[in-house]
Amino acid sequence: MRATLVTLLCAVLAPTITLGAEASTGRDPLSHHTLRIGRSVDGRPIMAVETGDSDSPRKVLVVGCIHGNECSGVAVADRLADNTPPREIDLWIIPSLNPDGAAADTRQNAHGVDLNRNFPWEWRAMVGFYDSGPRPLSEPESRIAVRLIERVRPSVSIWFHQHADVVDDSSGEIAVERTFAAVAKMRLEALAREPGSAVTWQTHCLPHSTAFVVELAAGPLKPDAVARLGAAVLAAGASAPERRLVARC
């Protein structure tokens, strides 16, 4: 199954993918691959890491940063990528989906588009701070995310933002979000739904999946918070129902 998925991704994403050296030892049941899944508007590489049990139907996606000035979640993503692969889940990590925005310390990408308004479900033309782009999926970064999500079909997806200090009860299994919030020691609350957001698109595209936003507090994370949030990701993933999802988009 591991070889099948990697082969599929290579076929779909080539020539943008490079596999890590540990990809094909064949003896370890746990995998750890590093893949380049595309490039930003300004040509910066966008990377993904797959780590854990690639046979597991519990597929978990973590995106450390989508708004370039809200990137404290990258520390959590990097810790998860560097740690021992988890045994109970197939963990996919995109440390940063918006490297141009991070370099410029802006919310938007290099086209001035808010990537979290550029996804196709309930997309609406918006300008200014929430510029949604000229059309759904106009931006390479959002297309990269959609392409990966359609292939992996994560049962749990966690998108880190800042600065509201709350776990958003966004969609799907409330028990999964409660588990995350309890381990992370954060409050759980439903925030407003936004047109063209990644989470609303995933909810539409992948019935029975759980995709939610984690709004970290302002400022960088302390090491104990990084550890706690990493543990929360793993606990939330392990608590998801064990079933493979069928995409409807």
Ligand SMILES: [Zn+2]
């Ligand atoms: Zn945000």
